[in-house]
Amino acid sequence: MTALPADDTGAASADLTLRIRDALLGGEFAPHQRLIEADLSERFGATRAAVRTALLNLANEGLVERLPNRGARVRAITVDEAVEIVEVRMGLESLCARKAAENVAAEDIAELRVLRAGIEDAVGRGDLFEYSRLNQDMDRRIRELSGHATATQLLERLRAQSARHQFRLAFQPGRAAQSAPEHIAIIDAVIAKDADAAEAATRAHLEGIVTVLRTLG
Structure with missing residues:
Protein backbone atom coordinates (compact mmCIF):
# COMPACT_ATOMS: atom_id res chain seq x y z
CA MET A 1 0.00 0.00 0.00
CA THR A 2 1.16 3.56 -0.67
CA ALA A 3 1.81 5.77 2.35
CA LEU A 4 -0.13 9.00 2.54
CA PRO A 5 1.80 12.27 1.99
CA ALA A 6 3.34 13.83 5.09
CA ASP A 7 1.30 16.99 4.73
CA ASP A 8 -1.86 14.93 5.18
CA THR A 9 -0.71 13.72 8.61
CA GLY A 10 -3.61 15.33 10.52
CA ALA A 11 -6.36 13.80 8.41
CA ALA A 12 -4.44 10.54 8.02
CA SER A 13 -3.92 10.09 11.76
CA ALA A 14 -7.62 10.73 12.47
CA ASP A 15 -8.63 8.05 9.96
CA LEU A 16 -5.82 5.78 11.15
CA THR A 17 -6.92 6.12 14.77
CA LEU A 18 -10.33 4.79 13.76
CA ARG A 19 -8.85 1.92 11.73
CA ILE A 20 -6.44 0.79 14.44
CA ARG A 21 -9.18 1.15 17.06
CA ASP A 22 -11.44 -1.12 15.00
CA ALA A 23 -8.61 -3.66 14.70
CA LEU A 24 -8.06 -3.57 18.47
CA LEU A 25 -11.75 -3.97 19.23
CA GLY A 26 -12.04 -6.73 16.67
CA GLY A 27 -9.40 -8.76 18.50
CA GLU A 28 -6.77 -8.49 15.76
CA PHE A 29 -4.17 -7.58 18.37
CA ALA A 30 -3.75 -9.46 21.65
CA PRO A 31 -3.51 -7.83 25.10
CA HIS A 32 0.07 -6.70 25.81
CA GLN A 33 1.04 -7.15 22.13
CA ARG A 34 3.71 -4.69 21.02
CA LEU A 35 2.54 -2.18 18.41
CA ILE A 36 5.51 -1.51 16.13
CA GLU A 37 5.25 1.77 14.22
CA ALA A 38 7.01 0.38 11.14
CA ASP A 39 4.70 -2.65 11.01
CA LEU A 40 1.56 -0.53 11.44
CA SER A 41 2.79 1.91 8.80
CA GLU A 42 3.16 -0.94 6.31
CA ARG A 43 -0.08 -2.66 7.29
CA PHE A 44 -2.28 0.43 7.07
CA GLY A 45 -0.42 2.26 4.31
CA ALA A 46 0.24 5.30 6.48
CA THR A 47 3.23 7.44 7.38
CA ARG A 48 5.17 6.80 10.57
CA ALA A 49 4.09 10.26 11.77
CA ALA A 50 0.41 9.36 11.30
CA VAL A 51 0.92 6.06 13.13
CA ARG A 52 2.66 7.82 16.02
CA THR A 53 -0.19 10.31 16.37
CA ALA A 54 -2.83 7.57 16.15
CA LEU A 55 -1.11 5.61 18.92
CA LEU A 56 -1.03 8.71 21.10
CA ASN A 57 -4.76 9.18 20.49
CA LEU A 58 -5.45 5.56 21.43
CA ALA A 59 -3.27 5.89 24.53
CA ASN A 60 -5.46 8.83 25.58
CA GLU A 61 -8.50 6.58 25.11
CA GLY A 62 -6.98 3.92 27.33
CA LEU A 63 -6.66 1.30 24.58
CA VAL A 64 -2.89 1.55 24.18
CA GLU A 65 -0.16 2.11 26.72
CA ARG A 66 3.13 3.85 25.99
CA LEU A 67 6.28 2.16 27.26
CA PRO A 68 9.34 4.32 28.03
CA ASN A 69 11.90 3.78 25.26
CA ARG A 70 9.96 0.72 24.07
CA GLY A 71 7.12 2.11 21.97
CA ALA A 72 3.55 1.04 22.61
CA ARG A 73 1.52 -2.08 23.34
CA VAL A 74 -2.13 -3.07 23.61
CA ARG A 75 -3.42 -2.24 27.07
CA ALA A 76 -5.04 -5.16 28.88
CA ILE A 77 -8.20 -4.23 30.77
CA THR A 78 -8.72 -6.33 33.90
Missing part, protein backbone atom coordinates in the same frame (compact mmCIF):
# COMPACT_ATOMS: atom_id res chain seq x y z
CA VAL A 79 -12.13 -7.69 34.86
CA ASP A 80 -12.23 -5.31 37.84
CA GLU A 81 -11.61 -2.37 35.52
CA ALA A 82 -14.28 -3.65 33.13
CA VAL A 83 -16.77 -3.80 36.01
CA GLU A 84 -15.95 -0.22 37.00
CA ILE A 85 -16.39 0.91 33.41
CA VAL A 86 -19.83 -0.72 33.18
CA GLU A 87 -20.81 0.89 36.49
CA VAL A 88 -19.93 4.31 35.07
CA ARG A 89 -21.70 3.47 31.80
CA MET A 90 -24.82 2.64 33.80
CA GLY A 91 -25.51 6.28 34.63
CA LEU A 92 -24.64 7.57 31.16
CA GLU A 93 -26.53 4.93 29.18
CA SER A 94 -29.58 5.24 31.42
CA LEU A 95 -29.54 8.98 30.74
CA CYS A 96 -29.27 8.39 26.99
CA ALA A 97 -32.14 5.89 27.04
CA ARG A 98 -34.32 8.38 28.91
CA LYS A 99 -33.49 11.15 26.45
CA ALA A 100 -34.05 8.82 23.48
CA ALA A 101 -37.54 7.96 24.73
CA GLU A 102 -38.28 11.66 25.08
CA ASN A 103 -36.95 12.51 21.61
CA VAL A 104 -37.99 9.52 19.47
CA ALA A 105 -39.96 10.37 16.31
CA ALA A 106 -42.21 8.23 14.10
CA GLU A 107 -39.47 7.44 11.58
CA ASP A 108 -37.14 6.46 14.43
CA ILE A 109 -39.76 4.10 15.83
CA ALA A 110 -40.03 2.33 12.49
CA GLU A 111 -36.26 1.85 12.41
CA LEU A 112 -36.20 0.57 15.99
CA ARG A 113 -38.90 -1.97 15.19
CA VAL A 114 -36.78 -3.34 12.34
CA LEU A 115 -33.82 -3.53 14.71
CA ARG A 116 -35.95 -5.30 17.32
CA ALA A 117 -37.07 -7.90 14.78
CA GLY A 118 -33.47 -8.41 13.68
CA ILE A 119 -32.33 -9.08 17.25
CA GLU A 120 -35.07 -11.65 17.77
CA ASP A 121 -34.25 -13.32 14.47
CA ALA A 122 -30.49 -13.46 15.14
CA VAL A 123 -31.01 -15.02 18.57
CA GLY A 124 -33.55 -17.46 17.18
CA ARG A 125 -31.05 -18.61 14.54
CA GLY A 126 -28.19 -18.72 17.02
CA ASP A 127 -26.21 -16.20 14.96
CA LEU A 128 -24.18 -14.63 17.77
CA PHE A 129 -22.00 -12.53 15.48
CA GLU A 130 -25.07 -10.89 13.93
CA TYR A 131 -26.66 -10.53 17.36
CA SER A 132 -23.55 -8.78 18.67
CA ARG A 133 -23.51 -6.44 15.66
CA LEU A 134 -27.18 -5.56 16.08
CA ASN A 135 -26.65 -4.85 19.78
CA GLN A 136 -23.93 -2.37 18.84
CA ASP A 137 -26.30 -0.81 16.30
CA MET A 138 -28.97 -0.49 18.99
CA ASP A 139 -26.61 1.14 21.46
CA ARG A 140 -25.34 3.56 18.82
CA ARG A 141 -28.88 4.46 17.69
CA ILE A 142 -30.06 5.17 21.23
CA ARG A 143 -27.04 7.41 21.79
CA GLU A 144 -27.87 9.27 18.60
CA LEU A 145 -31.54 9.62 19.55
CA SER A 146 -30.59 10.96 22.95
CA GLY A 147 -29.00 14.02 21.36
CA HIS A 148 -26.67 14.18 24.38
CA ALA A 149 -23.25 14.91 22.87
CA THR A 150 -21.28 14.83 26.12
CA ALA A 151 -22.69 11.48 27.26
CA THR A 152 -22.15 10.06 23.78
CA GLN A 153 -18.48 11.08 23.70
CA LEU A 154 -17.83 9.63 27.13
CA LEU A 155 -19.64 6.40 26.31
CA GLU A 156 -17.75 5.85 23.08
CA ARG A 157 -14.48 5.98 24.98
CA LEU A 158 -15.72 3.78 27.84
CA ARG A 159 -17.22 1.19 25.53
CA ALA A 160 -14.00 1.01 23.54
CA GLN A 161 -12.03 0.21 26.68
CA SER A 162 -14.32 -2.63 27.72
CA ALA A 163 -15.13 -3.96 24.24
CA ARG A 164 -12.93 -7.05 24.53
CA HIS A 165 -14.78 -8.20 27.68
CA GLN A 166 -18.13 -7.38 26.08
CA PHE A 167 -17.17 -9.56 23.11
CA ARG A 168 -16.35 -12.44 25.49
CA LEU A 169 -19.68 -12.01 27.25
CA ALA A 170 -21.63 -12.13 23.99
CA PHE A 171 -20.37 -15.66 23.36
CA GLN A 172 -20.90 -17.06 26.86
CA PRO A 173 -23.26 -20.06 26.68
CA GLY A 174 -26.84 -18.94 27.22
CA ARG A 175 -25.91 -15.26 27.44
CA ALA A 176 -27.77 -14.23 24.27
CA ALA A 177 -31.00 -15.83 25.47
CA GLN A 178 -30.70 -13.82 28.68
CA SER A 179 -29.63 -10.49 27.21
CA ALA A 180 -31.92 -10.39 24.16
CA PRO A 181 -35.11 -9.79 26.21
CA GLU A 182 -33.23 -7.04 28.08
CA HIS A 183 -32.33 -5.29 24.84
CA ILE A 184 -35.86 -5.71 23.54
CA ALA A 185 -37.24 -4.21 26.78
CA ILE A 186 -35.10 -1.12 26.21
CA ILE A 187 -36.27 -0.80 22.61
CA ASP A 188 -39.92 -1.28 23.59
CA ALA A 189 -39.66 1.41 26.27
CA VAL A 190 -38.11 3.89 23.84
CA ILE A 191 -40.75 3.08 21.20
CA ALA A 192 -43.46 3.64 23.86
CA LYS A 193 -41.81 6.97 24.74
CA ASP A 194 -41.69 5.79 28.36
CA ALA A 195 -38.59 7.53 29.71
CA ASP A 196 -38.80 5.95 33.16
CA ALA A 197 -39.09 2.44 31.72
CA ALA A 198 -36.25 3.06 29.25
CA GLU A 199 -33.97 4.22 32.05
CA ALA A 200 -34.92 1.30 34.31
CA ALA A 201 -34.53 -1.31 31.56
CA THR A 202 -31.09 0.02 30.67
CA ARG A 203 -29.94 0.00 34.26
CA ALA A 204 -31.24 -3.55 34.77
CA HIS A 205 -29.40 -4.74 31.65
CA LEU A 206 -26.09 -3.23 32.73
CA GLU A 207 -26.47 -4.56 36.27
CA GLY A 208 -26.77 -7.99 34.66
CA ILE A 209 -23.54 -7.40 32.74
CA VAL A 210 -21.74 -6.52 35.98
CA THR A 211 -22.97 -9.75 37.55
CA VAL A 212 -21.74 -11.87 34.63
CA LEU A 213 -18.43 -10.02 34.40
CA ARG A 214 -17.68 -10.85 38.02
CA THR A 215 -17.88 -14.54 37.12
CA LEU A 216 -15.00 -14.05 34.66
CA GLY A 217 -12.64 -12.75 37.34
Whole structure:
Protein backbone atom coordinates (compact mmCIF):
# COMPACT_ATOMS: atom_id res chain seq x y z
CA MET A 1 0.00 0.00 0.00
CA THR A 2 1.16 3.56 -0.67
CA ALA A 3 1.81 5.77 2.35
CA LEU A 4 -0.13 9.00 2.54
CA PRO A 5 1.80 12.27 1.99
CA ALA A 6 3.34 13.83 5.09
CA ASP A 7 1.30 16.99 4.73
CA ASP A 8 -1.86 14.93 5.18
CA THR A 9 -0.71 13.72 8.61
CA GLY A 10 -3.61 15.33 10.52
CA ALA A 11 -6.36 13.80 8.41
CA ALA A 12 -4.44 10.54 8.02
CA SER A 13 -3.92 10.09 11.76
CA ALA A 14 -7.62 10.73 12.47
CA ASP A 15 -8.63 8.05 9.96
CA LEU A 16 -5.82 5.78 11.15
CA THR A 17 -6.92 6.12 14.77
CA LEU A 18 -10.33 4.79 13.76
CA ARG A 19 -8.85 1.92 11.73
CA ILE A 20 -6.44 0.79 14.44
CA ARG A 21 -9.18 1.15 17.06
CA ASP A 22 -11.44 -1.12 15.00
CA ALA A 23 -8.61 -3.66 14.70
CA LEU A 24 -8.06 -3.57 18.47
CA LEU A 25 -11.75 -3.97 19.23
CA GLY A 26 -12.04 -6.73 16.67
CA GLY A 27 -9.40 -8.76 18.50
CA GLU A 28 -6.77 -8.49 15.76
CA PHE A 29 -4.17 -7.58 18.37
CA ALA A 30 -3.75 -9.46 21.65
CA PRO A 31 -3.51 -7.83 25.10
CA HIS A 32 0.07 -6.70 25.81
CA GLN A 33 1.04 -7.15 22.13
CA ARG A 34 3.71 -4.69 21.02
CA LEU A 35 2.54 -2.18 18.41
CA ILE A 36 5.51 -1.51 16.13
CA GLU A 37 5.25 1.77 14.22
CA ALA A 38 7.01 0.38 11.14
CA ASP A 39 4.70 -2.65 11.01
CA LEU A 40 1.56 -0.53 11.44
CA SER A 41 2.79 1.91 8.80
CA GLU A 42 3.16 -0.94 6.31
CA ARG A 43 -0.08 -2.66 7.29
CA PHE A 44 -2.28 0.43 7.07
CA GLY A 45 -0.42 2.26 4.31
CA ALA A 46 0.24 5.30 6.48
CA THR A 47 3.23 7.44 7.38
CA ARG A 48 5.17 6.80 10.57
CA ALA A 49 4.09 10.26 11.77
CA ALA A 50 0.41 9.36 11.30
CA VAL A 51 0.92 6.06 13.13
CA ARG A 52 2.66 7.82 16.02
CA THR A 53 -0.19 10.31 16.37
CA ALA A 54 -2.83 7.57 16.15
CA LEU A 55 -1.11 5.61 18.92
CA LEU A 56 -1.03 8.71 21.10
CA ASN A 57 -4.76 9.18 20.49
CA LEU A 58 -5.45 5.56 21.43
CA ALA A 59 -3.27 5.89 24.53
CA ASN A 60 -5.46 8.83 25.58
CA GLU A 61 -8.50 6.58 25.11
CA GLY A 62 -6.98 3.92 27.33
CA LEU A 63 -6.66 1.30 24.58
CA VAL A 64 -2.89 1.55 24.18
CA GLU A 65 -0.16 2.11 26.72
CA ARG A 66 3.13 3.85 25.99
CA LEU A 67 6.28 2.16 27.26
CA PRO A 68 9.34 4.32 28.03
CA ASN A 69 11.90 3.78 25.26
CA ARG A 70 9.96 0.72 24.07
CA GLY A 71 7.12 2.11 21.97
CA ALA A 72 3.55 1.04 22.61
CA ARG A 73 1.52 -2.08 23.34
CA VAL A 74 -2.13 -3.07 23.61
CA ARG A 75 -3.42 -2.24 27.07
CA ALA A 76 -5.04 -5.16 28.88
CA ILE A 77 -8.20 -4.23 30.77
CA THR A 78 -8.72 -6.33 33.90
CA VAL A 79 -12.13 -7.69 34.86
CA ASP A 80 -12.23 -5.31 37.84
CA GLU A 81 -11.61 -2.37 35.52
CA ALA A 82 -14.28 -3.65 33.13
CA VAL A 83 -16.77 -3.80 36.01
CA GLU A 84 -15.95 -0.22 37.00
CA ILE A 85 -16.39 0.91 33.41
CA VAL A 86 -19.83 -0.72 33.18
CA GLU A 87 -20.81 0.89 36.49
CA VAL A 88 -19.93 4.31 35.07
CA ARG A 89 -21.70 3.47 31.80
CA MET A 90 -24.82 2.64 33.80
CA GLY A 91 -25.51 6.28 34.63
CA LEU A 92 -24.64 7.57 31.16
CA GLU A 93 -26.53 4.93 29.18
CA SER A 94 -29.58 5.24 31.42
CA LEU A 95 -29.54 8.98 30.74
CA CYS A 96 -29.27 8.39 26.99
CA ALA A 97 -32.14 5.89 27.04
CA ARG A 98 -34.32 8.38 28.91
CA LYS A 99 -33.49 11.15 26.45
CA ALA A 100 -34.05 8.82 23.48
CA ALA A 101 -37.54 7.96 24.73
CA GLU A 102 -38.28 11.66 25.08
CA ASN A 103 -36.95 12.51 21.61
CA VAL A 104 -37.99 9.52 19.47
CA ALA A 105 -39.96 10.37 16.31
CA ALA A 106 -42.21 8.23 14.10
CA GLU A 107 -39.47 7.44 11.58
CA ASP A 108 -37.14 6.46 14.43
CA ILE A 109 -39.76 4.10 15.83
CA ALA A 110 -40.03 2.33 12.49
CA GLU A 111 -36.26 1.85 12.41
CA LEU A 112 -36.20 0.57 15.99
CA ARG A 113 -38.90 -1.97 15.19
CA VAL A 114 -36.78 -3.34 12.34
CA LEU A 115 -33.82 -3.53 14.71
CA ARG A 116 -35.95 -5.30 17.32
CA ALA A 117 -37.07 -7.90 14.78
CA GLY A 118 -33.47 -8.41 13.68
CA ILE A 119 -32.33 -9.08 17.25
CA GLU A 120 -35.07 -11.65 17.77
CA ASP A 121 -34.25 -13.32 14.47
CA ALA A 122 -30.49 -13.46 15.14
CA VAL A 123 -31.01 -15.02 18.57
CA GLY A 124 -33.55 -17.46 17.18
CA ARG A 125 -31.05 -18.61 14.54
CA GLY A 126 -28.19 -18.72 17.02
CA ASP A 127 -26.21 -16.20 14.96
CA LEU A 128 -24.18 -14.63 17.77
CA PHE A 129 -22.00 -12.53 15.48
CA GLU A 130 -25.07 -10.89 13.93
CA TYR A 131 -26.66 -10.53 17.36
CA SER A 132 -23.55 -8.78 18.67
CA ARG A 133 -23.51 -6.44 15.66
CA LEU A 134 -27.18 -5.56 16.08
CA ASN A 135 -26.65 -4.85 19.78
CA GLN A 136 -23.93 -2.37 18.84
CA ASP A 137 -26.30 -0.81 16.30
CA MET A 138 -28.97 -0.49 18.99
CA ASP A 139 -26.61 1.14 21.46
CA ARG A 140 -25.34 3.56 18.82
CA ARG A 141 -28.88 4.46 17.69
CA ILE A 142 -30.06 5.17 21.23
CA ARG A 143 -27.04 7.41 21.79
CA GLU A 144 -27.87 9.27 18.60
CA LEU A 145 -31.54 9.62 19.55
CA SER A 146 -30.59 10.96 22.95
CA GLY A 147 -29.00 14.02 21.36
CA HIS A 148 -26.67 14.18 24.38
CA ALA A 149 -23.25 14.91 22.87
CA THR A 150 -21.28 14.83 26.12
CA ALA A 151 -22.69 11.48 27.26
CA THR A 152 -22.15 10.06 23.78
CA GLN A 153 -18.48 11.08 23.70
CA LEU A 154 -17.83 9.63 27.13
CA LEU A 155 -19.64 6.40 26.31
CA GLU A 156 -17.75 5.85 23.08
CA ARG A 157 -14.48 5.98 24.98
CA LEU A 158 -15.72 3.78 27.84
CA ARG A 159 -17.22 1.19 25.53
CA ALA A 160 -14.00 1.01 23.54
CA GLN A 161 -12.03 0.21 26.68
CA SER A 162 -14.32 -2.63 27.72
CA ALA A 163 -15.13 -3.96 24.24
CA ARG A 164 -12.93 -7.05 24.53
CA HIS A 165 -14.78 -8.20 27.68
CA GLN A 166 -18.13 -7.38 26.08
CA PHE A 167 -17.17 -9.56 23.11
CA ARG A 168 -16.35 -12.44 25.49
CA LEU A 169 -19.68 -12.01 27.25
CA ALA A 170 -21.63 -12.13 23.99
CA PHE A 171 -20.37 -15.66 23.36
CA GLN A 172 -20.90 -17.06 26.86
CA PRO A 173 -23.26 -20.06 26.68
CA GLY A 174 -26.84 -18.94 27.22
CA ARG A 175 -25.91 -15.26 27.44
CA ALA A 176 -27.77 -14.23 24.27
CA ALA A 177 -31.00 -15.83 25.47
CA GLN A 178 -30.70 -13.82 28.68
CA SER A 179 -29.63 -10.49 27.21
CA ALA A 180 -31.92 -10.39 24.16
CA PRO A 181 -35.11 -9.79 26.21
CA GLU A 182 -33.23 -7.04 28.08
CA HIS A 183 -32.33 -5.29 24.84
CA ILE A 184 -35.86 -5.71 23.54
CA ALA A 185 -37.24 -4.21 26.78
CA ILE A 186 -35.10 -1.12 26.21
CA ILE A 187 -36.27 -0.80 22.61
CA ASP A 188 -39.92 -1.28 23.59
CA ALA A 189 -39.66 1.41 26.27
CA VAL A 190 -38.11 3.89 23.84
CA ILE A 191 -40.75 3.08 21.20
CA ALA A 192 -43.46 3.64 23.86
CA LYS A 193 -41.81 6.97 24.74
CA ASP A 194 -41.69 5.79 28.36
CA ALA A 195 -38.59 7.53 29.71
CA ASP A 196 -38.80 5.95 33.16
CA ALA A 197 -39.09 2.44 31.72
CA ALA A 198 -36.25 3.06 29.25
CA GLU A 199 -33.97 4.22 32.05
CA ALA A 200 -34.92 1.30 34.31
CA ALA A 201 -34.53 -1.31 31.56
CA THR A 202 -31.09 0.02 30.67
CA ARG A 203 -29.94 0.00 34.26
CA ALA A 204 -31.24 -3.55 34.77
CA HIS A 205 -29.40 -4.74 31.65
CA LEU A 206 -26.09 -3.23 32.73
CA GLU A 207 -26.47 -4.56 36.27
CA GLY A 208 -26.77 -7.99 34.66
CA ILE A 209 -23.54 -7.40 32.74
CA VAL A 210 -21.74 -6.52 35.98
CA THR A 211 -22.97 -9.75 37.55
CA VAL A 212 -21.74 -11.87 34.63
CA LEU A 213 -18.43 -10.02 34.40
CA ARG A 214 -17.68 -10.85 38.02
CA THR A 215 -17.88 -14.54 37.12
CA LEU A 216 -15.00 -14.05 34.66
CA GLY A 217 -12.64 -12.75 37.34
